Amino acid sequence: MDGGKNPDTCVLCGAPLKVIHPAEVMYCAICGKKYTDVVVCKDGHYICEHCRKNPGKEMIRYICMRTESKDPIEIATEIMSTPVIAFRQQEHHSIVAASLLTAYKNSGGGVGDFKALLNEAMKRGAHIPYLIQMETGTSGGALSAGIFHSVVTGLNTHSKESWTRGGKLVAECLMGISEIEGPCCCKRCTFTAINVTAKKCEEYFNVSMEIPENIVCTFSKNNGECIKERCPYFPA
Numbered sequence: 001m002d003g004g005k006n007p008d009t010c011v012l013c014g015a016p017l018k019v020i021h022p023a024e025v026m027y028c029a030i031c032g033k034k035y036t037d038v039v040v041c042k043d044g045h046y047i048c049e050h051c052r053k054n055p056g057k058e059m060i061r062y063i064c065m066r067t068e069s070k071d072p073i074e075i076a077t078e079i080m081s082t083p084v085i086a087f088r089q090q091e092h093h094s095i096v097a098a099s100l101l102t103a104y105k106n107s108g109g110g111v112g113d114f115k116a117l118l119n120e121a122m123k124r125g126a127h128i129p130y131l132i133q134m135e136t137g138t139s140g141g142a143l144s145a146g147i148f149h150s151v152v153t154g155l156n157t158h159s160k161e162s163w164t165r166g167g168k169l170v171a172e173c174l175m176g177i178s179e180i181e182g183p184c185c186c187k188r189c190t191f192t193a194i195n196v197t198a199k200k201c202e203e204y205f206n207v208s209m210e211i212p213e214n215i216v217c218t219f220s221k222n223n224g225e226c227i228k229e230r231c232p233y234f235p236a
């Protein structure tokens with residue numbers, strides 16, 4: 001799982017890298033682009049140089065650009081299940097916005113240039129500091145939901161209705177997240193922010209995403225600090 005931090009191992013599976021000769025034409029396992037290169041992992045994964053440097057961000061883009069899912073929980077779970085997204089990784093601050101934006105688009109929500117909006121959401125998500133909830137009391141997941149709302153509405157300083165709606169949405173996400181005592185969990189915050197926001201989208205935009213009736217977390221066993229039965233997403 002530390003593959004992304006060690007330049008000598010595969011960012012996907014953590015296996016050691018090897019240099020092949022002669023160079024081969026290969027498709028990057030994250031972005032799908034074609035390159036002629038000489039570095040693959042022992043298990044055969046080829047990751048291009050750009051994706052090796054930004055595996056989490058590129059994986060979010062890769063999944064969001066391809067999925068047809070209308071369920072933002074499913075999209076976020078798919079992203080978080082990849083080995084390039086570790087617990088408490090800063091990328092969770094982009095995952096909420098990106099998953100919501102993708103499911104919103106796939107559910108018929110108007111987004112215009114989706115790729116441009118996704119890139120803008122990812123850029124703003126990257127601005128949210130890693131330990132923001134500990135340092136400020138404000139969840140990065142709630143702020144990421146606010147990013148989704150801001151990019152979808154084109155929020156600006158002269159906005160009227162969207163201005164108050166965006167603030168209320170972030171506040172409602174933060175209320176939902178704050179109802180459960182710590183320790184903190186990036187997955188719990190992500191699920192809550194997405195769930196609250198998807199429901200608000202019906203009211204705000206008349207867009208209905210597909211949200212599971214019971215959200216079930218599949219990451220508990222990997223989190224030594226999981227609060228288990230105190231978490232609404234802990235598997236029964």
Ligand SMILES: [Zn+2]
Binds near residue numbers: 042
């Ligand atoms: Zn590999």
Ligand SMILES: [Zn+2]
Binds near residue numbers: 031032033049052
């Ligand atoms: Zn790539």
